[in-house]
Structures are given as structure tokens and as C-alpha cells.
Amino acid sequence: MSDELLRALDQAGVRLTGPRREIAALIAKRNGHFTAADLIADASKRRLGVGRATIFRLLDLLAEQGLVERVDLPDGRHAYVPCEPSHHHHLVCVACGAIAEVEDCGIDAVTAEASRRSGFTIDSHRLELFGRCPNCRSAN
Amino acid sequence: MSDELLRALDQAGVRLTGPRREIAALIAKRNGHFTAADLIADASKRRLGVGRATIFRLLDLLAEQGLVERVDLPDGRHAYVPCEPSHHHHLVCVACGAIAEVEDCGIDAVTAEASRRSGFTIDSHRLELFGRCPNCRSAN
DNA sequence: GCACACAATGAGACCCAGTATCAATCCCCC
């Protein structure tokens, strides 16, 4: 479950403290995207004594390591998605929050063309796809 | 300058009030992206009596009409970009905030392929490109 | 041009995400 996250953190030379283990477990138990507020609520519901600040700090750490990625939802909320530390994008179900990963984004051609026309150099890009997962589509 | 915004609002059946005209003028005077806080600062600097709430309300309205688009900066801030109400994306200079528009995003193929593999239906997408404009690149 | 119904405004309180601070505590390595 959360072993994967913990192993990756350990590998990166991060101390595996009690609170971090507990938060990692909370993340592992979630599916789809989640917000910091979700984790804070989870933690308080289970009366783990972890503070808000610690949760934000761990999320920053995980994001740095690419183990989690920030997604900006269409409504402006900031959410996180657990993911592989390689370049890819996310397909977000707007109904239930389920996530699918898009491995090869294939927009290098798009960025190259945009760069040529505009004269900008392009350092990075962000692509998010929003729709409905198979479950939510049929449940409709 | 701001006539374009005002005309579009009028066309949409929105009341052209004094505060809205003033805020539209502030937006027209900006170039590149701006945040709500920027506009609030502008307004207070010129001692226009417009309230914070009015600025947020107009931004929502403009966004609804597609006259302005929300951009999530890499650092998580929410900014706005004045733009045409047609599908397109933005190329944002991370150094000075300059904006270029990418007319044809050309990622329909990407979304179609992602949809096929994942079983999701895709309603919308968001693509943002970050880099440096020609000025900032040479100024380096 | 005038009055009226109703949308819009602004002041302020309010809420929530995220950050800063700092003394107490905990890991990890020796």
C-alpha cells in the first residue's frame, strides 16, 4: 500500500518518521485525486496527532520527488495525484475524481510549432484532460 | 482600449456600470497576465472607489464570457489573461509575464488516443506552455 | 424626461488554504 511511497522516500534520503508513515498510509488509502484538506480531514477523523503543517510539508516533499503531482481542478482547487516520477499527464474524471495517466503526451510537435511561431523558448508544459470515467459514464 | 471588453459585455446583456468601465480600463492597460491582487492594487493606487468584491465579480463575469481566461501559474498562483472567446491556449513567459496565444492546439489526436486507451470520455482540456519570450531570452 | 424594479456596489465580516515561528521531540548514525 504505502510501502511504495515510503521506499521511494527512503531512497531519496528522507527520514521516515512516524507522522510521515501515517500520512503516506492515508494517501495510499485514497484513490483518485485528493486535496490537502482531504488528508487533514482524514487525519483528524482518525485522531492521528499530525499537524496541518506536517501534511503540507510532506506534500511538498512528495511533489519534489515526483511521487505526487499537483493538479489544478477546473474549479480552481489545488489537488494532488499519486503518480510515477516520469513525464506524463492526467485524465481526471470530473464526476468521481478517478485518474488515468497519459503516458506519451505526444505534444512535442505542438510545442515545437508554437515555439517556432512565437519565438518563445518553451521550458515546460502542463496538460490536463477532464472528462468522465467508464463507470461514471455508464452510471449516468 | 477597453472599448472591446465593454462592447462584448454589452452584447452579452451585462449592465455597463461605472465600476465595470473603470475595471475594464485597468485590464486594458495591463499587458500579459495579471492577478486579481494586481487589479486591486491598481484600483487603490488610483483611488477609484471600487471594492474588492466588485473586481472579483467582474473577473468571474469576464471568465464566463470567455473574454478573460484563468491561468494557473507554475507557482500555484491564479492569474488571468485577456483573450479571444475561442478555443486556444497560452504561452506564458515565466520571466516577464508576456503572453502569446496558440491558435490551433492540435492535440485532438492526443485526446482521442487517450480516450480510446482509457475508456474515458473527454469533455475539455487545459494546456499551458511556460517558457521565455524573445525579449527575456536575449536580455538573459 | 421620470419613476420604478431590480441588478450592482462596497464595506466589512468571514472562511479557508497555506506559511512562519519556535520550543519540544524524534531519527539516525555512531
Place this chain on the structure above:
DNA sequence: GGGGGATTGATACTGGGTCTCATTGTGTGC
């Protein structure tokens, strides 16, 4: 097992954005 530096949590704080509501301003029909 001990020591030193990283981590933690309580708390205060900031800043973005929303809500409320009494007051004002707009467009409209006459």
C-alpha cells in the same frame, strides 16, 4: 545508549476569495 540536527505540532499570521446586506445606480417602459 547518546548526541546533534532534522522534524514536529501548536499557534499565530497572511492573503485570496466569498457572503451579507444596506445603499446606490441602471436600464426600461411610459
